[in-house]
Amino acid sequence: MNCVESMFHQLPQTADRLTDAATWEQGARHWPSGEQQTLTCCRVIDETHDVKTFEFRTEDGLPVRFEPGQFMTVSADVHGHRLERCYTISSPPTRPYLVSMTVKRVPGGGMSNWLHESMQPGKQLRAYGPSGTFTATVSATPKVLYLSAGSGVTPLMSMTRAGIDLGLDRDIVFVHSARTPADIVFRKELQRLRELSPRLRTYFVCEDIGNEQDWAGPTGRLSLPLLRDWAPDYREREVFTCGPAGYMSAVRTMLAEGGHDPARYHQESFDFSAGVAVEPAQPEHASGQKSFKVTLSRSSKSFSMTDSDTVLSAARRAGVAIPSSCSQGICGTCKTRVLEGTVDMKHQGGIRDREIERGLRLLCCSRPTSDLVLDL
Ligand SMILES: Cc1cc2nc3c(=O)[nH]c(=O)nc-3n(C[C@H](O)[C@H](O)[C@H](O)COP(=O)(O)OP(=O)(O)OC[C@H]3O[C@@H](n4cnc5c(N)ncnc54)[C@H](O)[C@@H]3O)c2cc1C
Ligand code: FES
Missing domain, CATH: 3.10.20.30 (Beta-grasp domain)
Structure with a gap:
């Protein structure tokens, strides 16, 4: 089932609105996750001081089919070394002629710094097709809570944009945590989308006010009292979380304390240290090894x-x-x-x-x- 069909499946009351989109999506190309193609950069957008969005068109110019929240694996020669890294497609599948990725510079990081310094309109990049199962279409619930921190905003942004483009009017509470107000990625766009969709509510919490002296939002970290204020019905919501490992661990603890059902919790980590550590190679033929x-x-x-x-x-x-x-x-x-x-x-x-x-x-x-x- 493709993305539009899944949404169609979940929200039958929107059937009339979706008929056109479903027909139109049939023309979109399936780009298998194991297949590489060349992407050409057509626009670079400065989102914050250390985050840029790179928009690409595909080799054949055909629209691409993907689920909101999926990622691509890009491959490039960076200072003589071939690097491959995953980046979420931050644009929605409802705008399938361009695929965007929104990249935060990681201090000392190979690919993110290379992209920031070298990727310009006209330049090319190899990428594997969309992959991943972190997508809001996995659940049929009409009420969702999106929780993100830092560059973890990207999959939730694709899901939000897709829902609004399709006129789904989903009940979304979107809470984004950032270091300072200047670090909030997609701040203006989220505010604009909120105006377009009355059932989208967006909240920002910043660790520090930085240079924004008139910051009126809360400072500190996301807490249960804040969540209860913003989404008193959070226990009824399907939760989608993406951010650094420490943030996601704190969110899981907070939700468990607040009595949220873990079966309705979905997360994606960009931080490899959050996952199973890759074990170093053992000396060959150590005792018990086959x-x-x-x-x-x-x-x-x-x-x-x-x-x-x-x-x-x-x-x-x-x-x-x-x-x-x-x-x-x-x-x-x-x-x-x-x-x-x-x-x-x-x-x-x-x-x-x-x-x-x-x-x-x-x-x-x-x-x-x-x-x-x-x-x-
Ligand atoms: C599914 C998925 C989706 C993702 N989506 C996004 C997204 O939308 N946006 C985004 O910005 N990121 C995203 N990421 C993260 C992204 O893939 C990269 O991990 C990130 O950009 C850092 O890559 P890099 O090559 O710049 O850093 P790396 O070169 O991988 O370095 C990472 C860190 O390790 C350190 N390091 C590197 N080499 C060494 C070494 N030899 N010894 C010690 N330390 C070292 C670096 O200093 C740096 O701090 C995603 C990751 C996953 C898994
Ligand atoms: S390298 Fe990512 S799943 Fe194996």
């Missing part, structure tokens, strides 16, 4: 590894390049078909059940339990 042979069917290469290591890191050490980004089972970039053998995979949403049934596995979070033959 050794296996991994064969790549297309290149006829092979290497040995132990079950203490992930297939991805063992392949890297053996000099085999496998596309990857998050190394945490989130993004799906390393999805590969296992033709023979079995693995123990501990993913974090980067692969769907039906893909697992078709023999696909995420190599970054899979350890062998037998010899393997991979479709590589």
